[in-house]
Amino acid sequence: MLLSKGQKADVTKGRELAAISLRFGWSTSQASMSIDAAAFLLSDRSRCERDEDFIFYGNPAAGNGAVSHAAMDAADKESITLSLARITAQTAKIAFTVTIHEGERQGHFMQEVSGLYVRLVDESTGEELLRFDYGAEYTRETAVVVGELYRNNGEWKFNAIGSGFYGGLAALCTNFGLEIEPAVSEAAAAAEEAVMKPIDLRKKQVQIILEKKKLVHVVARVGIVLDITGSMQALYKNGTVQEVVERILAVACKFDDNAALDVWVYDTHFSRLPSVTESDFGDYVQKQILDNTAIHKFGRNNEPPVMEDVIRKYTVEEDDGTPVFIIFINDGGVVKPTRKVINAASVQPIFWQFVGIGQSDFEVLKQLDTMEGRVVDNASFFHLDDIAAISDEMLYEQLLNEFPSWLAAAREKRIIRSR
Incomplete structure (x- = not known):
């Protein structure tokens, strides 16, 4: 199923799924640009209650093995795999993101990235269940909330969000309730705000x-x-x-x-x-x-x-x-x-x-x-x-x-x- 922005789709309803993988892809014209995928395990308050519930390259696996992050070397650049039975009841939804590493500092923005997609795959069979292509409208954003997997009447559904954000990974962490060290504002921005x-x-x-x-x-x-x-x-x-x-x-x-x-x-x-x-x-x-x-x-x-x-x-x-x-x-x-x-x-x-x-x-x-x-x-x-x-x-x-x-x-x- 090819999803459009804002569309919601059933994932587990009518299917026997033990594990799924969200596989992320993109293309960049600059070798110096680094893009990373991540997952935030959220409570019913839409908060990442613990640092260890933020899964990314620096913390590639949840403690109980429910969620894991990995790099890939094909068209899919990175993957986040979920063992559905291991996801605790305290996790109401999981937000999936991509960010440009130090985008603002290096002057890299999402308008320079093409072919952004995520596809949801049955890990046991390799069958692609859903695909969401996004990103054509981005300009100077440095992060994207790609979508979210959420519980609905005992099943899992996927929401194709595709919302770009400014401020990179730090802004996303703040949005999801994680404490980070405040970044130093650029001099020009500080002068403008003054x-x-x-x-x-x-x-x-x-x-x-x-x-x-x-x-x-x-x-x-x-x-x-x-x-x-x-x-x-x-x-x-x-x-x-x-x-x-x-x-x-x-x-x-x-x-x-x-x-x-x-x-x-x-x-x-x-x-x-x-x-x-x-x-x-x-x-x-x-x-x-x-x-x-x-x-x-x-x-x-x-x-x-x-x-x-x-x-x-x-x-x-x-x-x-x-x-x-x-x-x-x-x-x-x-x-x-x-x-x-x-x-x-x-x-x-x-x-x-x-x-x-x-x-x-x-x-x-x-x-x-x-x-x-x-x-x-x-x-x-x-x-x-x-x-x-x-x-x-x-x-x-x-x-x-x-x-x-x-x-x-x-x-x-x-x-x-x-x-």
Whole structure:
């Protein structure tokens, strides 16, 4: 099976597989360029909990023999082999990556690499089960999350991701929760950052991602829905939520003609708040949320009412056919009727990007991948253990990972107009 970016496929379902091998290939025009494949064994928090769960040339095998890395001398450059029965229950998924060794320092980037592919092979028979060719759109990235193998209803599935990252292996390690020594910034970058406001730096990061994903000319309304249940109280008071608003505002500035971010908060009740812009974001959370006595705060979860208000705003009150990108921040406990709202909203010009933060239960959101009966896949979910710890670059890459696929599908079904 030849996979396309964003496609998910069964691996073990209907097959008797003892071991599989992911085999990576590429071509470079420069002999000095070194590329390495790696695997991160992740918990259900999407974190690599131990250094030894990072499998690469410097740590080529997991302690129990479940995963091993090897160099190859054919068209396949490197392989990562998995003995499925030995993978512990603590491993919820495995992310596979390729990186350019010291790419930034040596001035090597993914745009110089061609023929990038990964193929998934039955280790016992040599049969190729899946293949994913990727990389045509990369520019100055130095690392790629190629895909991930993840558990689904007792089976293993593969998700073809193909997302490029800046910062090389160090950035990937940070993203997956491993501690590394901070790299020394280049003098030019440091000088640039010294004179740019944080919001300008973030808009620059968003622009890079938009260019890579061919979204530069897309116009969209952007909204954020913020969980304000009791478990979120500390994140409001320590400034994390304010920082989230500022980071998402940069996305709105690049997508929305009005450069405004629409805002909702919810617990058992919800409030639709004034939009936030570059001129008033500085103390938005304190003024508009924490000091606002009209807002119901720190109760329990109830997502459907706020979602229905989002739908009402963009499809009844302000129905102009513009696609809508909603970023939904939640720290767990989503009620099951949320799925019914998402299903019914699949005919609307709204894409729901759910972001789980913290270490709570995300059972409902994790099931978005397997929801059936929708006209288009209109929702995505990823989990961040600590949203304050992830870089802007990584955050924007994940936020905008599946939005392009939804745009294409929504245009095909005439849910949104082609532009």
